[in-house]
Amino acid sequence: MPVVQLPPLIGVTVDHHDAEPPSEATYTVRRNYVDALNEAGAAAILLPFDQAAVPRYAELCDGLLVTGSIPGHPGSTERQIFDKAMIRAVMDRERPVLGICNGLQMMGLVLGGRVVDVAAGPHGPDHAGDCVAERLAHGIRIADDGLLHRIGKSVGDKPGHSVNSLHRQALDRSGAYTVCAEADDKGVEAIELPGHPFALGVQWHPEYRLTALDRAILAAFVAACRPAREPTLHPD
Template sequence: MNTNDQGRIAPRRPIILTSPDFRASDIAETEAEYVVRANYAEAIAQAGGISLILPYQSQHIAMLVALGDGVLLTGTTPGHEALPERREFELELIRQTLQAGKPLLGICNGMQIMGEFLGGTFTTSLPDTAVDHIPADIPDRMAHRIAVEPGSMLASIAGTTEVSVNSLHRHALTGAGRFRIAARAPDGVVEAIEGETDTFCLGVQWHPEYHLSEFDRAILRRFIEQSAGRKSQAGSPEACSVRRRLAALGLALPEASVPPGAFVGALTTGNLVTVSGQVPLKDKAVLCKGHLGGAVSLDQGRECARWALLNALAQLELVAGGLDRVKGFVRLAGYVAATPEFTEHGAVIDGASELLRELFPTCWQHARIAIGVGSLPRGVPVEIELTAVTNGGEG
């Protein structure tokens, strides 16, 4: 429990997941270190957040993103390239952060890796102009002016369209992608980007953590405010994280179908919801018909499993009162219409299980059975039933 100097409970600060650099050891591999300059953490603290430094462990990203309120991608050690392990980790961290709808701020190399994820490219040769992008070994002084794009989020933070910034970079972002260029240096080098996403997504080429101007402080404050704001809105229908993840995957829940018989689509018992078997309907039509091992390929079967799961989630949402009320899953049963020779039933139902993991990264685990059958209703190749745990009547 946090308390202030008067002993009163203080509000929880937003947790900012911070990607570090990696420093190898000349002594032994066991002495290698994850490192972050102290002024990153201090700048986050002064803006109202608290930094949590992340190891390069991609298998834990989903859990970490669920824990954090925002993500900061830091720059690399001056004069050093980012390790492949760091690049791979940060690309996955960006993907899951945006999928979860959480604020993202990239600084220097952090902006460049954001731009790469969003479709841009790197250049390692900066223009030969009077603009010095590496004026000193430490970016503790103003280096050049930047032109801020009118109407951009960055312009709303700056309150003007021209400001001075520090600089320490050898690479630059080029090309187009799913981002808007928010600022350029006088020589045309991209100095800031804003992701075309539904959440705060800002990359800056300079180092605002040095707090050389009120503009630098304002950027960090806006990032922390967005992180805190997202946390406070987590329970609202508009902030439904599952629907945001669906949108990030280019998917949407279908309309819950009317059961074609004397049964209900889903039934609640205590805090358990059992969803009746659902077939792969897309736009109220059967996605495909046939048998695995016959006319239906493995990839088609997996896609059918995904759509059958989406239909099951539509029924679950209807009964549970929202997918953000789901606390976990008990069992997923998959039925696969297949020829006698077909044996990859589990691989087909993986299509549903993997989608469940993407949509519910912190509570997707479930028991499962995959059963081969001779035929299924309406001639479909896959049917899915699901049992979920909800928070019942809790708010």
């Protein structure tokens, strides 16, 4: 009987919308997060805000994708508590985690950093742009070593890359992480957790897959999730 290797299962955090009556409230996430993971060879599972289920989710998933939110809004208190708990649980198990935009900021908060408003922080207000993520907005410079450096070199050894931009808050440099990419104005564009197999946060949105770097980040993340477990399926 042939053995089929199953794709890694990646947990994807979600946002939610309140409603009246409360029974009509919804969880929501943009489809392109899931499409991007599928394209890179992973299966995705959406994670509702169930604090009691965090240990089970962390054991179930081979990796965690922490998604963005509405620019300038980190999400509800309930979401922030859940996202931070998931990040801690996955990092403690040394499973891969990728934070995107707000996801980077949640990773930074877990690691002792601070989030500041764009207008008052290291970024200029143009980083929010006109809230269109389907086009490139500015360049970044990647540090000369580390995880993101290796990913960047895989798509061409060049000093700078261009990214989209869709945020009104930014992470500072005070936490227990390495800043591995910055914008021309020195704003934090990516962080890594030293010593972790794969813990990367990016301030832009690679799920739109505008560049070779975007696709390489997603591919590297999915590849890192594969060794976590090697389940097999015996088809009938």
